[in-house]
Amino acid sequence: MKSKRLWAIVLYFIFLAASLATGFKPGIQTGRNLLDFAYQIARVLPFAFVLIGLFEVWVPKKTVEKHLGTGSGIQGYIWAIVLAGPMVGGLYVALPMAVTLYKKGAGLGVILTFIGASSLCRIPMLIFEASFLGIPFSLARLIIAIPLVTVSSAFLGGVLEKRGYQPNMDL
Amino acid sequence: MIIFVSYYTLLYKGGGNVRMLAMLTGVCLFFSLVVDLSRTIQALRIALRRFTKLLGEFALLLVLVSLALTFVSPQRITEYMQGPGKLIGALIAAVVGSLTYVxxxxxxPLAGVLHQQGVPYFVLAAFVTTLMMVGVVTFPIEQRVLGAKVALVRNLLYFFLALLTSLAIGIIFKEIP
Structure with missing residues (x-):
């Protein structure tokens, strides 16, 4: 897999060099696109990664995990959103944490909110998003999506609990 | 710090977005340095490690995007993203975001370059929101946690919410009249 990728990249550069030598237009255009896109990325990436690094150092995950499952009612929902912030990794990490939440006694609505929020407002991802699409875009997306997700998760959780639903939580 | 400042001035010509990001990073880095030097160094190490880990992925992304942009011209993208085609574009983006795991x-970065090529914000919002919130690939694990039926309902519900979010973003950024 790794070596295949390396070969693809080597082939790509041979293609670029050959295009430059023979004046093959699409090839030259590709090279131009490469430089342009590389520049776009290069001027954003260092800042994004430094911010992510600072975030990881100053907001340790362990202290946050201690608060898992604390509070019920509206407090539980707020915690679910706050806890989602420092997470890394997508659903693969959120789901095992959801199981932990459940075992600590959190309601289904809170768990669903947590799953939704962990995909919406993970701060390392937000830093990345805002770097490439702009802070207004990220802010707008959060302000719209978080209430939507919270309210509908609470609703769905409420309906399920009324029916006495028992999730598997087998992970 | 010196490296940081020189990097910043080198790329100062970047748009307001890059400038905001650079200033935010600068302020955070400054305070971190003042409060705790060793932690700041640790943070920079994390940043470097993360970056080098992802370098291969970025290289591949650069190669693929530069090729794709040659054969699919920006004009064509903008053509597609006008009139009623925009809404269909958002729907397609939402489906692609749900089906794939990127x-x-x-x-x-891909969304960023697409935006520069004229893809509206709300189409990108549909893509990134479903990408994060709806998972066909992660469904097998999810059903082990929530049960198949509830996992299905959750994914459908969040797909719908992502579409709503996308529409709202379209209205906010005046992309949908």
Missing amino acids: PGFIAY
Whole structure:
């Protein structure tokens, strides 16, 4: 897999060099696109990664995990959103944490909110998003999506609990 | 710090977005340095390690995007993204976002370049939101946690919410009349 990728990249550069030598237009255009896109990325990436690094150092995950499952009612929902912030990794990490939440006694609505929020407002991802699409875009997306997700998760959780639903939580 | 400042001035010509990001990073870095030097160094190490880990992915992204942009011209993208085609575009973006599993570190640079090519914000919002919230690939694990039926309902519900979010973003950024 790794070596295949390396070969693809080597082939790509041979293609670029050959295009430059023979004046093959699409090839030259590709090279131009490469430089342009590389520049776009290069001027954003260092800042994004430094911010992510600072975030990881100053907001340790362990202290946050201690608060898992604390509070019920509206407090539980707020915690679910706050806890989602420092997470890394997508659903693969959120789901095992959801199981932990459940075992600590959190309601289904809170768990669903947590799953939704962990995909919406993970701060390392937000830093990345805002770097490439702009802070207004990220802010707008959060302000719209978080209430939507919270309210509908609470609703769905409420309906399920009324029916006495028992999730598997087998992970 | 010196490296940072020189990097910043080198790329100062970047748009307001880059400038905001650079200033935010600068302020955070400054305070971190003042409060705790060793922690700051640790943070920079994390940043470097993360970056080098993802370097291969970025290289591949650069190669693929530069090729794709040659054969699909920006004009064609903008043509597609006008009139009623925009809404269909958002729907397609939402479906693609649900079906695929792309790490954010790849998806966001891609979304950034698509925006520069004229793809509206709300189409990108549909893509990135479903990408994060709806998972066909992660469904097998999810059903082990929530049960198949509830996992299905959750994914459908969040798909719908992502579409709503996308529409709202379209209205906010005046992309949908």
